[in-house]
Amino acid sequence: MKTKEKIDKIDFKKMGGLVPVIAQDYRTGDILMLGFTNKECLKKTLKEGKVVYWSRTRKKPWMKGETSGNYQKVKEIWLDCDNDSVLIKVEQTGNVCHTGNKTCFFKELYKK
Numbered sequence: 001m002k003t004k005e006k007i008d009k010i011d012f013k014k015m016g017g018l019v020p021v022i023a024q025d026y027r028t029g030d031i032l033m034l035g036f037t038n039k040e041c042l043k044k045t046l047k048e049g050k051v052v053y054w055s056r057t058r059k060k061p062w063m064k065g066e067t068s069g070n071y072q073k074v075k076e077i078w079l080d081c082d083n084d085s086v087l088i089k090v091e092q093t094g095n096v097c098h099t100g101n102k103t104c105f106f107k108e109l110y111k112k
Contacts (some may be wrong), residue, residue, distance in 0.1 A: 014035060021085075026091060050073055
């Protein structure tokens with residue numbers, strides 16, 4: 001199955017046109033961030049080779065790194081078993097989080 005056909009199988013309707021995207025460092029396996037995408041942004045991600053998210057606050061496409069220079073170069077894209085979530089393995093330039101942290105997941109909630 002070709003990539004376009006696989007994109008067409010993603011269930012964008014389930015969450016009002018958006019699906020969650022997990023960005024993962026392709027070398028370390030670290031989870032970097034969670035964002036959202038729509039069909040247009042995912043196609044642009046494939047075309048550009050850099051991750052394009054849908055900004056829910058700005059209500060428009062947003063390429064990670066367009067203002068900070070901290071781009072996410074696409075290495076692999078995976079779909080979950082229900083075709084309603086996306087995992088993008090990336091080569092991250094610089095820090096991910098707007099706070100300056102390497103990952104957006106740095107606030108410990110629970111640890112046993």
